[in-house]
Amino acid sequence: MPEEPAYSSAEEPQLVQWAKSGDMQAFEELVARYRDRIYVRAYSIMRNETLAVDLSQNAWVKAWQRLEQFHGEASFPTWLSRIVTNLCLDELRRQKRARTDSIEAMEETTGPVENRMEVETIDPVEGLSRGELRERIDAALAKLSDKHRTVVVLYEFEQLEYREIAEKMGTSIGTVMSRLFYARKRLASLLKETLKRDGLIE
């Protein structure tokens, strides 16, 4: 009887190779290794637990169907991350059709918001661990509009270039730059606010 491959100790390229040939157990091992990472990316964009879980599942299904298209130019988790990001953007587009974006409405009536804000100075705070700072950044990100948060996530976490973000979001590079600039100003302002409130800065 042939011995079953040792999935848990197998290298990622080997698992991908097995999965490509139809081995569901190898694919299950890949899911186990990267499920949290994919969920985190979906959650960062969507800010909704249920949607993030659903979109992560869909991303895995799509990944299985498109495994033949994965040739290892990027790492497997990076490739997966692109899939879930695209699904999130599709979902945001679908949602956008059903509601008005508040920032867009403001721009239409009073001019670009970013012109009325300063970039705050945020110095690394002593006594605040990296984990605590992450939590505060996360809370600030949650307060951004979908389109501003998405640009930040795609640039800072997904590490895409301006051009790639513009293509994915179906907008111009100028708009991406403008949204990113505004988002950073707003994030800095929100962070300063929370740090001041907790007496961590004056």
Place this chain on the structure above:
Amino acid sequence: MNENETELKVQALVDGELTGREAEELRARLESDDGLRTLHARLTAMRGLMTGAELPRTLPESGDFHWSQISKAIEREERQTKRLARPASGAKRLLRWMVPMAGAACLLLLLTLQQTTQPYLSISLGSDHELELSIDDLDVMTFNTGDDNMSVVWLDYSIDLQQDEIDLWLD
């Protein structure tokens, strides 16, 4: 270049998206412009804060349950794909041909019936003839071509006509 454009270029410089001559020119400008230099420093600090700042999270459902959902969805999709790719059975293939053919036959029958119910007008027209009709409700248009020795007559007989009700006089 307006102020907003310059700010966006400073940001592009911080992000490594501005290169070549434009980047050189902006760097030179930063040397002499305190405001732009401050903006550059603040954006650089912000980038530093954001690096690796994505909060780690754990999937809010068990790994087994997550996998079972994924594997079920994969199986469902594969069944669907196979069903769509499967060749049609003999009866289905026959039905695929029969439906359009039956439709065409019905259409042909309808046209034939329409033809046979039209009033039969046994008239022969030469060129330069005028047409008169005994029924006022019937519209008629004629067109004569002397060169081709042909007359075209349009009759609007949408009203209910009996063949013997029509009398045509040609002069």
